[in-house]
Amino acid sequence: MLRIALTKGRVEKKFIPLLQRCNIDCQPLIDKQRRLIINLGDQYQIILVKGEDVCTYLRKGAVDLGVVGSDVLEEQGADEQVNELLDLNTGRCQFIVASKSDFDWNQPRRKVIGTKYPNVARRWFASQGEDVEIIKIAGSVELAPLTGLADAIVDLTETGTTLRVNHLVVHDWLDVITSRLVANPVALKQKRDEIFTLTNQLRQAMEEEYDEDLRKVTE
Structure with a gap:
């Protein structure tokens, strides 16, 4: 049995249709109620x-x-610790740098940046040749520039609606973010066949979904 750690919430909801396309019965996961460990048949444990x-x-x-x-x-620097097998191309959003519209990005003083992603923010500003002060925020990052806690934020956006509602504007676009299938390196050796069988099924499901979307556009 393959044990799969699945991110709760949005990632989970986007992953279920892919599993269903692989002919995996996901009803126990859909009807999980408050359970955190769910068996899908005798092959997978979520x-x-x-x-x-x-x-x-x-x-x-x-x-x-x-x-x-x-x-x-990206935030955890996990590339060297786990093996990425597949970009699932779901949960698509993007890192952005945003601020109030009247913020002067050319002022010489050290900028203060609010973010849930301090490592991502620090690396990006370093790539721009800037040393910034980072304030880690667990809650609504958009509040930081509105209250004067920070000059700008580094955050994720899907549609930009929250930014617009809070009168923030995008200064720059960073990496595009999607859900990924990753593996424990030891399991990749010990359960190679099972892991790559599922990986290939997911890849085929993605291709079929793309083909269906393409047909809908061309019809």
């Missing part, structure tokens, strides 16, 4: 966790596979 914890479960060998947003992988 463990629902927060995105930030997926790589911890993988590194410690508690699970074989993980489904997590690439924002988490």
